[in-house]
Amino acid sequence: MKNSKLSIVMASVLSLSVMLAACGGGGGSPTSAGTAGGSNASGSEPQKTVTVFQFKTEIVEGLNELKAAFEQDYPNIKLDIQTVGGGADYDAALKAKFASGAAPDIFSNNGYASLDMWEEKLEDLSDQPWVNDLVQLAAGAITKENRVYGLPLDLxxxxxxxxxxxxxxxxxxxxxxxxxxxxxxxxxxxxxxxxxxxxxxxxxxxxxxxxxxxxxxxxxxxxxxxxxxxxxxxxxxxxxxxxxxxxxxxxxxxxxxxxxxxxxxxxxxxxxxxxxxxxxxxxxxxxxxxxxxxxxxxxxxxxxxxxxxxxxxxxxxxxVPVNLVVNKDSAAKEEAKTFLNWLVTSDIGKEYIVKKFKFIPAMTTIQATAEDVGPIAADLMNYIEKGDxxxxxxxxxxxxxxxxxxxxxxxxxxxxxxxxxxxxxxxxxxxxxx
Structure with a gap:
């Protein structure tokens, strides 16, 4: 789909975005771009809020636990995790947020056609330290013209x-x-x-x-x-x-x-x-x-x-069910990148990916055993190994x-x-x- 078509769709859902904002569903660029009303413990640096808008309802509990761990490691960055179930509801809500000026800093993207549709809004993440660690199966959907636009969360x-x-x-x-x-x-x-x-x-x-x-x-x-x-x-x-x-x-x-x-x-x-x-x-x-x-x-x-x-x-x-992408116009995009890197490199992030979420890792640097991911994923990994x-x-x-x-x-x-x-x-x- 052409980006001009996306603009038309986003405009058509502007009224929905106003309703979402009235219900407290905002949290995009205006909040993220500025100071979050506080500073770190020393008072030397202002806090920024990174809004994460995603659709995997089954990992909300774990994400909130990771939020607490991340904010302890990075006291100047606060995470605002917002979840809307996948499919039409999520897509409409995401378009509404962009149309209303409340765009998130990080959001979910399926890749392929969705990458084409949202490309003009996405930060190029090709220089991120985790890119070279992506398994081959994971990279294709979110790569275009040798540029990587998102972090594949799992297989x-x-x-x-x-x-x-x-x-x-x-x-x-x-x-x-x-x-x-x-x-x-x-x-x-x-x-x-x-x-x-x-x-x-x-x-x-x-x-x-x-x-x-x-x-x-x-x-x-x-x-x-x-x-x-x-x-x-x-x-x-x-x-x-x-x-x-x-x-x-x-x-x-x-x-x-x-x-x-x-x-x-x-x-x-x-x-x-x-x-x-x-x-x-x-x-x-x-x-x-x-x-x-x-x-x-x-x-x-x-x-x-x-x-x-x-x-x-x-x-x-x-x-890959979801790639986490960064809004290129976000004033908190560097903080957003910090969180994504932490998610796949910190010990607790890697542990949650395989043991809490039961994900098949999309990174060669994250190891998973059958006991970690459970029998369904273990069987799937066997199919992957055989090429079936x-x-x-x-x-x-x-x-x-x-x-x-x-x-x-x-x-x-x-x-x-x-x-x-x-x-x-x-x-x-x-x-x-x-």
Missing amino acids: EGFGYVYNKDLFAKAGIAELPMTYSALEEAAKKLQAAGITPFANAYQEWWLVGSQGISVAFSNQDNADEFIAGLNDGTASMIGNKHFEDWARLMQLTLDYGNKNPLTTDYNTQVTMFANGEAAMMQEGNWAQTMIDGISPNLNIGMLPMPLNDDAARTGKVTIG IFPHHAGKYPDGVAQEFGSAIQHFLAGQSDVPTWQKNMQAAWDKLK
């Missing part, structure tokens, strides 16, 4: 999280790496009195951002296919891999929980953690919630296979398409459209927003 992966003990109870000895094998596993689980899938299809992001990425990955060349969607030479209509993805979704419906379209993330994870279902489409971000319900659950990760070619489809999806991974393509969708995808997919899952109509709706969403 995340998704597929079907599965309960190893329930698989054993159903007599599933070989892990399903193809569609037919997954269908057979579902039948065995159901025959053993076990619900195969816990589906949280109320969550548009689960299908519209994450799940559908697998249909892109199974193309002969995903990036060429996306380029073709943008220039009109490719289409989702009649595409076999999208048809296969719809078939996989139907399988999960046929062997899944009741009322999947009114089942949210928390309910899904609770069902799975309580042993009420053997599989769920999720990733390593769910580990902390699972641990809070059923510590030491014997679990692992499976692909979302679309066909019976295991070499092609028997892979999990890995990507897909990139996450959602960051390459046009702005707003993931939400449109989610709606179209939910209509299909509700039986309100057949596969050809669903494909037409998906293509129409892309064409409208590209």
Whole structure:
């Protein structure tokens, strides 16, 4: 998306920004740029406030603990951490903050198309000391013309999280790496009195951002296919891999929980953690919630296979869920860089990344054991080591398409459209927003 289009969108949400400011949701440039009303213990230097606007709700508690540790190390810098859940709500709130003049100093960015859209607002971080420590998988989404514009917070992966003990109870000895094998596993689980899938299809992001990425990955060349969607030479209509993805979704419906379209993330994870279902489409971000319900659950990760070619489809999806970027117009941008560097170099920052957040590190200088990150991430790291991974393509969708995808997919899952109509709706969403 062109930056001029971003300006139009930002202007259109100005009224929302006024409402956010009235509710105390501000904290951007006016506060950050000046003195925060105090000085350090010696009174020699004024304090500055760095506003961090991010969307990973599951790490808020840990971020606040890190805030206290950072402010102890840097008494002249105060952090104002603000969180809005990911997706449309976050995107609208971020645009509103910029439109109102309350832009944050640090904010979340998905990279790829989002990098293109926000590039004119981003500080070039290529000279930061952590840049050379980025793992190869992490750098691509936030790098443009050899310039690094953000700090990848971690690597995340998704597929079907599965309960190893329930698989054993159903007599599933070989892990399903193809569609037919997954269908057979579902039948065995159901025959053993076990619900195969816990589906949280109320969550548009689960299908519209994450799940559908697998249909892109199974193309002969995903990036060429996306380029073709943008220039009109490719289409989702009649595409076999999208048809296969719809078939996989139907399988999960046929062997899944009741009322999947009114089942949210928390309910899904609770069902799975309580042993009420053997599989769920999720990733390593769910580990902390699972641990809070059923510590030491014997679990692992499976692909979302679309066909019976295991070499092609028997892979999990890995990507960077969030890059922390710096507002280049912030008067506190040097302090913002100080915090980002501290986050990935301090002992406590590195410890929280792997042990508290259960993240797969995006830095070669941060080490993680299976005990640190939990069994889901440990399994994902094994897939990474073997090279059995897909990139996450959602960051390459046009702005707003993931939400449109989610709606179209939910209509299909509700039986309100057949596969050809669903494909037409998906293509129409892309064409409208590209």
